[in-house]
Amino acid sequence: MTEQAFQGTSIQGHDPRTGGPVGDPVPATGTKRVEELVLEAYSAFETWRDTNRAARAAALEAVAEALDAHVTELVALADSETALGTTRLTGEVARTTGQLRLFAEVLRDGSYQGIVIERAEAARPDLRRIKRPIGPVAVFAASNFPFAFSVAGGDTASALAAGCSVIVKAHEAHPRTSLRTAELVREGLRKAGAPDGVFDIVFGVEEGVALVQHPLLSGVGFTGSTRGGLALAKLCAERPHPIPFYGELGSVNPVIVFPGAARSKAQEIARGYAASLTQGVGQFCTNPGVLFVPDEPELLDAIEAAVAQTTGGPMLSGRIHSGYVSAVEELGARGDVSLLASGKSGEGPWSAAPKVYRTHLSAVDNHRELMTEEHFGPVGVVVVGADPLDAVRLLISEDGGNLTATIHADLDGDDVQEARLVGRLLAERAGRVIFNGWPTGVAVSYAQQHGGPFPATTTPAYTSVGATAIDRWLVPVVYQDFPADLLPEELR
Structure with missing residues (x-):
């Protein structure tokens, strides 16, 4: 057990400057509630995946606005639980909202869908290819970035942009920051008309395991230790129906x-x-x-x-x-x-x-x-x-x-x-x-690649930072000889 681990049925944050507890503990979610949240996420996914790109983009921007409007509150909470300082954390909130707005741009551009249309010719059928969202996904928040790689970070932003519903497993190092951020994310999505259940959060180690093992979950994003990441990767691989695990695990960066x-x-x-x-x-x-x-x-x-x-x-x-x-x-x-x-x-x-x-x-x-x-x-x-x-x-x-x-x-x-x-x-x-530079500092952009061969990441073909992070949550589908009025709008 660590300082941030369970005390009974709750998660207690600590002030790194003193080692003492800070704020009220956050109750653990409970595995029964995890089951309910996944069912809600699956129901929301059936609506969210077919929500048009412009509406999804507007929802991401609404979340960014909600976070920006509460930056002082969020920074104070995070500093009390991480001691990272107001300057660093203020910049991190800006990076987080910038990521959300980047994926709104990605949605409006639409090229992420990878559309290819080959009309029927001779013996070849009419083939129309597009990338579709994979389903409800889990995101495991990181300890060292309470915003940019946490509740509303790049994994969450890219998955929501793809059309997936998201359940975040909060990190025990900053529970109150995570709780308040989640409230603001839900508020922004609700104001934009997103379906209930498209985003939620769970607290607790057992809850994280239950989330990964739920049969309706379709993928997992993770940033953290090699040991923790490999344990989750094993759970994903050993399910009756294995699901992809996108883990950033460890790197010495020579x-x-x-x-x-x-x-x-x-x-x-x-x-x-x-x-x-x-x-x-x-x-x-x-x-x-x-x-x-x-x-x-x-x-x-x-x-x-x-x-x-x-x-x-x-x-x-x-x-x-x-x-x-x-x-x-x-x-x-x-x-x-x-x-x-x-x-x-x-x-x-x-x-x-x-x-x-x-x-x-x-x-x-x-x-x-x-x-x-x-x-x-x-x-x-x-x-x-x-x-x-x-x-x-x-x-x-x-x-x-x-x-x-x-x-x-x-x-x-x-x-x-x-x-x-x-x-x-x-x-x-x-x-x-x-x-002639240094590796710390990762620009959030269209060209960025934040991944690498194992153990840096479990899937080196993908990135967890930048516009193409959305590709993790998409799978290609080809429609063969479909009548135009039965095709997705983008393929007509």
Whole structure:
């Protein structure tokens, strides 16, 4: 049991700055009520899937307006349960409402339906292809993004846009924030004329299991730990009728620094690395966990100085903080690893000090976990003496992949030709390849890909951020030789 787990039949939020309870506990939903909610969601789906695109777009915009109108209230609630700060959380609400409005644009554009029309010719029949929504889906909210990857986040927005009904399983780390957000989502949908039951929320671990196992559920979206994600993926696969599971699980997001860049941009790289590593107390799925660098004293000194100037802060929960402490202790106890730099710890019992450890390429070659094991929090591993080609060959020799991979190279020096090859190779192991930048910060746009080979995600062909996130909730259907008046309107 964790601090945010059950206390009887309720979920209690905690203030990460003190470790103490905050606000009233939120009652667990109960598995009987889950059964009722899924039935309601299925009934609503039969109406929502056939609601025209313009009306669904207007409903998403109504939800965005409801959230924007209560941003101060929502930010205060979330800050009390996450300690992420008002600036970060205000921006996150804006990102969340921006996602909702993006999918309203996607609906009005209509190209997401993938329509293909082939008229009858010779022996070939008339074939008309379109993507249709899969049915009621479950969305499991994330701990580290109480808005953008939670109740009204990208999974919910994209599924509603697709024409699916949605039941969110709230995260135990921010129950009151989740409850209030859900109330506002329902309010916005209701004002826009959406059917009752098209969206709802459940609280509780057992309730999440009951939701995934319900025979009327058609798919699951998840952002969280590898352990939790694989447990849910197993439940989805072992159902009498298996359903798709779209999980974002874990990523170390390697960064490769070329010799020319290390010499010409040492200070810039060090500052960017320290900022990216410690952003949000390192609680990002795109955190740059492994940095491959040449043995350049100026760069190593700059990294040490930049990290030493950072200050950590309270982590989201006692469980997450315990994971950070274990990671630091395990790395510190290794004979092939040494502490390169340490920042200051923030206040509170769950606070984490940024830590960066130094190792060498031969150690990583012998112990691959140094470059594959995710440490959730402001913890990084710097692999010194790493030739870029040697580094990328190590990365592609592993079965697993990442959400991102990054190259830092000097375009005016000797790095260019090798960087071209390394970039091509990294594209085999990451969903987003970055040049002279940092992986934290994921733009919500039409071109974005936030996915990658396992264990980064369970389905690397899809993204959980951006316009094409809607594809997860759609399946193609072909109508053969249908009379025009019996076809969906878009295919006539």
